[in-house]
Structures are given as C-alpha cells and as structure tokens.
Amino acid sequence: MLTRRDSLRLLAGAVVGAAASPARSAIAADTPPAWTVTGSSSPSLQPFDDLLKSFMEARSISYASLAVVRQGRLVLARGYNSTSGPVLAQPTSLFRLASLSKPVTATAIMKLVQDGRLSLSATVAPMLGLNTAVDSRLGDVTVLHLLQHLGGWDRSVSFDPMYQWDFNISSRLQVPLPVTQANIMDYTSRYKLDFKPGDRYAYSNYGYMLLGKVIEKVTGLPYATYVQQNVLAPVKITRMTQGRTAQSLRRPSEIAYYSQYSGTTVLDNSGAQVPMPYGTFNLENMAAHGAWLSSAVDMAKFTTIFDAPGLLTSSTIAQVFAPPAVDWSGSYYGMGWSVRPVSGGLNTWHDGAYPGTSTLMVRRYDGLSWVVLFNQWNDALGQNYTADIDYPLHVAADSVTSWPTTNLFPSYGL
Template identity: 25%
Template sequence: MKGPTKLFTIGLTLIIMGCSSLKNESNSEKKLVAEKLKVLLDSLTSNEKFSGTILLAEKGNVLFEKAYGMADRNRNILNKIDTKFNIASLGKIITKIAILILQERGQIDLKATIDTYTEVFPNEIGSTVTIQHLIFHRSGWSHYWNNDYFNANMHNLKSIDDYMVFIKDIPLEFKPGSQERYSNTGYEVLGHIIEKASGMSYHDFVQQNILDKANMSNTGAFERDGHISNVAIGYYEEANNGQLMANTRIIPVKGTAAGGSYSTVNDFLKLENALFNGKLLNEKGLKLLFSQSAELSGELPSGIFGVAGGARGASTNWVKDFGTSYSIFVFSNFDMGTARPISEAILEYTKRLSSNHGL
C-alpha cells in the first residue's frame, strides 16, 4: 500500500488547502465544517483509496460522520456508519482502561511486579516486570509471532490461559524498564493479570465494567466460529502479486487483550464520552490513561493523544486534540496504515479551522 498511501497523502494535502478558507463565514459554522469535510473525504473514495468509516466530534458531539467503500466486495455490500470493523491493536486501550479500573479499586498496583498476581512466570521474570512496564511496552518482551508453539497451535488458542502456556517460557529481550519496544506479548500478560486480580475472565470483566457502562453495544471480541452481524471483511494486498485478499482466514480464533476485537466509530465516541463523564475512571485514572509517558506524570496532555491499530485488512485511529476539543475516529477495512493519513489530514484541517474561527 506504499504507493497508494503516498498519492493519497498528496491528494489530501491539496484538498485541505482548498477547503480551509472559512474566515468570512460566521453562521452555521458546524454545517460548513461538515460540508467542507465531506468534499475533502469524498474525493478519497473515487479510486478506492479508502474503505471504512470516519467520525469527527467536537466536545463529545458528532460534527461529521460518513461511511465509504465496501464492507464485502464479493457480495457488493457497502460500509455503513454502524458497520463493525476489526480494530486490531486499538483494543489495547480497552485493556489499559481495565487495568486502571482495577488500580482505582485497589486490586492492582501499577508499580507491583507481576509475581504479586500470578505464579505462572519464572522468578527472574515475575520479580522484575511490573504492571507499569507492561502498559508502556517496557517489559522486555516484544512479539510472539515467531514462537514455535504459537505457530503450531494458533488455531486452538481460545483463552488467555492458552496464551500463557507458551508466553511464560518466552525470555526477556532486555532489562525491564531500560527501553521501549512495542509488545503484544506484554498486553496478553496484562489480560492474564486482569483475570487474576478480578476473578473474572478478561472478556467478562471488559463487558461488565467498560462496554456495558459506556453503552458500547457494537463492540466485542471476534470468534472465528461465531457469527457477528454487520461486520466489514478486511482486505489486504498480497505482497508477491498485489492481489487483494480477504483476511477472514487470518483473524484469531478469539480476540485477546492485545487485539482481535471489533467496534464502530460511534462506539468509540461513546467510550470517550464515558471516560470524560466519569463513568469509567476517576480524574486520576483519566490522567493516567492519557499519559503517553512511562513517568506517569498524572497530567492530561495539552496537545494531541493518539492510538492506532493495524493488521492485514485492518487500520484504525483514534486521535484526540486536547488543544481544540476535536476527536477523530477512522476505522478502515483496507490494508494497515490506511487510516493514519486520513486522521492526520483531518487533524490538520481542524487546526486550520480552530485558528481561523476559534472553534
């Protein structure tokens, strides 16, 4: 997708330059924003450069939302605004929220080592890796894709415990806390810690303490043998020949704490609103959630917070600009990396609007 993405970004930049001049408009500004944004984004679907849903909110209220492209190319089914998408690693933010809920309840200490909650790991790991290390990808683990047990048994991994069978034996690649390396392994371990600390399955805890409270009725974990209605099929380009392939055979048997869930852009706006309305976390927890520093300063960022997910046939972005009160949600069922240039372009557009209007 490198070629299309580059052209895609150039096209967005040119469109934004043409759509950002609203200085002389004073009435119905929100309607104007939506109309201008529609012009910007409609141009992206003409050459199948994007397929998915986009939502722009201001202070928790929808300013613009629209669906683009196909949810199922074989059956000619269009994406709708309530279509469910594979959110890939964007689901890690839900795992982080779950950890912070348990921290507020006194059931988890972020600075405690993982052997406080589980005896699964050898002492040299359990006594050195902390919950904080896991949250910020500083545990010493990275990925488990090349693990022999995982590759031999991936189609039978249906629970967090199934993952712990082999993760417990994966050695650390560096001293915990000494560096940062993105870690799916670490987030699977967080799922295990959530189960041990709460006495519930990871999925049940998330459902009862996050999804239900935020009224996220279109969010859950993929199950290969289950039926999920109104879900987009992911598509990716085959590396060898560029052929467009469906990702239905490569999604996990069941989603995990590290990824493999589905959601909608409106459900993620509900999540954001629930967070800022105090339904999920207190003020301290909220500050910890949006901290992007392992130092846990406990302050909300003054600039931009962004989280993303990406896999073959899945690309998702959630961007919150604390300076302008805009929030951007982009979910795509196209190749990984598709959502980022769109969210960046919309972010640039909203900054121009904010500087011109003070919106």
Template identity: 30%
Template sequence: MQRTLPRPLQRIRLVVALTAAGLLATTGTALADTGADRKVVQEALDQFTTSGAALGAQVRVTDGHQRFTARSGKAELGSNRPVPENGRFRVGSITKTFVSTVLLQLSGEGKVALDAPVVRYLPGLIDNRVTVRQVLQHTSGLYNYTDALPLDPAEFEKIRYKHWTPRELLKISTDKPLDFDPGTRWNYSNTNYVVAGLLVEKLTGRPYAKAVEQRILKPLRLDDTEVPGDNVDIRGPHAHGYVTVAGKPNDVTRINPSVAWAAGEVISTTRDLDTFGVALASGKLLRPAQQQEISKTTAVSPQYGLGLQVETLPCGTKVWGHGGGIPGYSSQLLTTPDTAKRLELSVTSAPTAGDPGDAFGKLLTEVFC
C-alpha cells in the first residue's frame, strides 16, 4: 500500500481492488464529459465479481447528467440471490468522516480547539504534545492498535465476537512509544479515531454513537445507517462477505464491531452515504470556518484533511471522501467538491482471492473523468 494514503482498518486481505488505502490510479483522460456510461460501470462491477475478487458489488453514481445504481454478483455463497439493491454494509473507516464531522461541529460551537492538546479535555489520556487536529489528520504519531491484533483470517476467529472497550483498544497503542514526534509525519492510525470518539463523549456527555445519531443521522434522515455497538448482525437486506480459512470459505458477515469502534463500526447504504456526502460537501453540517478545515491539507499530510481524503485524479478532477475496509467488506464514498459527480461503492469479498485488475480505475475514470 502507498504510504501517503490511508490503510484499511485491519490487515485482513479483502481480495478486492479497492481498499481504505484510498483512490487507485486511473489510466487515460476522458476527451469529453458526456456522462457516465451505465454499460461501462456495469462492466467494471462485473470485473470485480467474475474475476473471483469479490462475491458481490453495488454502486451508486451521480455524474451531473444522471443518477443510477448498478450491482453485480451474489449476496451469499450457495445462493443465486443477487446483491440487494441499496443493501446495507459495513462501511469501515468511512466512520471516521462521521466522527470528524461531529468534532468539527463541536469546534464551531466553541467546545473544543483544534490546536489544543487532547489532554486539555482528557487529562493523562495520551502524550501531552498531541493536538486534536493531529488526531483527526493522522499526524499524532500514535501507534496503530490494529497492527497488534490477530487479524489474519484464521487468527481473527479468536477475537471475532469479543467485546472491546475503547480504553482497551487505546492501551494497545499507549503501551508502545509514539511512532514519531507529533506533527512531523503522517501515518494512518485507527488509534486516532478511538481518541476522537473519546473526545466526542467527553465534550457531549453522551456516547459518541448518540452524538453521531443526533447530530447527523436524524437531521439527515439516514434511516438505514446505524452505529451498532456490540450488535454482531447487519439488520435488513445485505450481502455477505467472506475470507478463506484452511482453504475453505468463512462467512465473516457477523462480527462484533467494537474492535473498530469510532474508527470503523458504522453500517450504512450507498443511498445514505450519498446523502451524507452531499450534506457535508455543501456546507449543511458545518459552519464556514470548519468547512474549510475539514479538507485542508498540509505539507506533512498532502492527501488527508480532517477525516477526509483529498485527491486529484490523473485526469485532473479533484475528489474527496473516504474509503473503508473491515472483514468481508470494502467501500468508498467519493464526490467532487461541488457534488456534481459522486460515487458510493460497496464490495463484498469472496474467498477465492481473484485479481480484479483495473476494475476500480475504470469506475473512477468513467464517473469522474
């Protein structure tokens, strides 16, 4: 994985071309923007599934000319049931964008200063040099706790249903030294968003999940989005994700997502993610000052703002959003800053570990270039 782009929530090989590492390179430049071709989009999705890289895939596309959805593959091994249209899925690290949005709202309300040390609000929690901004931007130097977890497919079964507290997850990190001095480098660490979740709880006096629900989910009527806590199931229509253990497919749809907590536990749909992305990009969720902050990059962090990936594709189109990966599922939320072109994608992993080639690059080119 490229060092300058975010890593997945965990090291499990999801055997799909897209990951929470972010935007893959595309090839070629569109000569004229005539809108996304549904046939090309469908062919790209089919490339995921027919290659054996994914069992199922679904996408929602808006290109300024039209809006449509497409899907490919099966919802479950041993069944011919198709991937549910607008089915639910684990969004993984896209959760981080929800959490950063809440913290930026609190900043706009004067309840937290981005450049203040985290210990001002949570004394003794982490190194006293680490600021709120550095946590949101992955420049804190905090060791990534998921690097220490048994997340290879066979080992993951040992912790699959375990309940984790955020303090347990944080201790895995704080038992180790900082990876670098705060603010001097960029390195994607899920620990940062465990800290962010704890900050939200301290500042609001309620569970971070409730803050997300009351500040984002309810106002936007994201009825198919939830912060599941210890609930191991995905309620409602959904596709199943798999890994291979001892040469056999293992369904990992049911897990206790507390292992991800505020770094990656949210469940959603492409429709709800689209609604969220539009609201965030159009300034409906943040005040102007915080709206500027969320996509602001630095020399140390040139492709990551505050819970938001910021990229310029090879064809010159600027996009932002976030990717996500959690056992069995990979996802992307991408939009141009003016929201004219958007893509929300979920891919459920297959146990066959095929190679999808340039499928994701084709999608990006067709939608954004």
C-alpha cells in the first residue's frame, strides 16, 4: 500500500536576500501552446504520460524529461514539450540537476572511503586549510558531518554563502566578482558556526561544496574529473558534465531554462540585469552541490548503483542509507539521500531547485525508481513543482497493472 512521503523539501537553491524582491523578466517562451512527446515507453505506462501532460500544462512548464526504472531495467524514457519548439526535450537532453548533484558527490566520497583513501572521521579544516581562529569547533567538522548535513551551518539561522552572498563576499574581502570557492571558504570561516558539529541536522549547500574540495585534495584531480572517471564511467554514464552559468555557455544538448524573474549578475561588477537562471547565482561555484548537468536516463542509470553491489559494495551501500547519530523521526538524511524506512525496505530520494530548475529522483523499496527534470522552478502562484509531482508519480506507478519487460538502457548507450 502506498505511503506518501513527507519530503524534506531539500531545495538546492531556496534563493533569499537579493532575490526577495526580484524584477520580472520576459523570458518565458512566446510560442503557442503545443504538446510533443519524444522517446520510448509502453502503452501500459500511459499514466505517466497523462500525468506529465496535465501537470506541465497546468503550470505552463515548457520542457521536462522522465525516466522510469523497474528491477534495474529502464522501461520509460521520455522528453515532454508543451511548446512548439524549435528545440524539443529528448530523453537525453541535459538539464541542470540542482541538488541531485549531492548524491553524486556523496557516492564519490564513499568510493574514496571504500578504496581506503579517505576516512569518514577525517577532520576537514586541516585538510582544506580552513581558519579555525573565529570558532575552534570548525576543527571538529568531519567528512561524515558534511555528508549528513551535521556540520554546524544552518542557513535558516545565518546565511547560505552559495546563494546571493557574492556581493557581500566581494565587498568584505575586497575581491572582484565573480568570487571563487576559495573566497567563499575564507568568508564563511570568519563567522561562528550556528551549532556544534554533529548536534543536529541542518541542510547545507556549503558543506557539500567542501566535500568537492575534499575530493580534489585526496585525489589530486579536479572534482568533476574524478567523478566522471571513477563514478560515472564505470556505469557507462558519459553525457553528464558540469554546467556553466552564462546563457551563452549552454551545452549543445542542454535545455533552456525559464523564470519570470531577473536580477543583478554576480559574474562581474557591471550591475547588469540578467534572467534569473543565467547569472544571479554562480553555478561554477556549486560544482559539488548543484552544478551537474544530466539527462533523466543517465540519472536513472545512476540510481541502479544502489540496487546491488558493483561500483559500491553492499557494506558501503548500507552505510549510505544508515541513519545518522542524531534524533530523527519518520525520515532522515543519510549520505546524499533522504531516507524513509517503510514496510518492506527503504524509500530513498532527493530533490533540488533553483531558478530555472526543478528536479526529483526517487528509489522505492519495491524496485521502482524514477527521475523527473523540469526547466522551471517558480511561477506566479509560488508552486513547488517537485513537491507537487511527488505523490502523483507514486499514484501513477501504482496504477500500472502490466510492466514491460524490455530494457531501454542499451538504446541510450547505458
């Protein structure tokens, strides 16, 4: 029987501060409404197509992609388009993942732990040269704390240095825009932690940025290079890449992002107004917590890493989904995944959002997984797309009476 999950609402970019009173931006598509579906499915999976059509048309979402996996086989791979083009979303179209990047980073960290190159108890400050003079507790933050969002930073109490603080960082440190990850670490270390490391959960994009720097320190490789070579390539994922901020740097197969708002660019000191997805935040700095681009089918393949031993051992997979050493009720954050114990096993998931992007990845206890990607986040009604699509996707899945036995992964090189 279906149990609705009370999602943790783990948005990659709940933009505050400068975004609190954004200007409207006329970047929504002007083309007449249309409906085009690309990719492959089966007649028995029509409930998924029907849901995406009604959902997107009700919210004026132009592009989306959905991939569904059952028992390790890709059974649906779709691109959905409520616009007449000229470019159509395909199952292999690249979308910004936002916080779906965090499970990717956590997997890379756990691969290093599994290989004996890193300890979960390793303290991060000495490894990365963080200054602990302002708060000695910073020296106690471990890799495990970062993985489980127990590091001591609470953006609801103080600030999220990864979003809308670029101007403050530039002014305080007297450095030009765009600020760098090194600037962000310097700036954040000048403030006290919001709580003692390990005491409680508080979602932290900054903590995952630090995990990306840990990967670079341990391996001697750029973060993305290590992930591509040691996490993605072994499971045949080759399309995933890091996104770029500027609209002019969009990848050839990357979808366009839409927002009704604009804001001041953080890429330089010009004060220029730009569409919110293209310069009001610095995507390059979000490498480990929000900068991956992926197709739905590639992220669907990523979910299979956790279905059986392979890239990760059964012991490592169990660690990923183990509860943290803090009080929790109902659901908790493991290592890169939200987890809910249910009758029969675990439901695991992650969602993500920032202007121009909404994403959701779900792994159910019964062998079903799906990934849905949208090219919008906010609208005039303030609707939360990933929260709103979550339960209906479970309903659609539970309404299927006959599942196809074919596997579409090989059709996409996976």
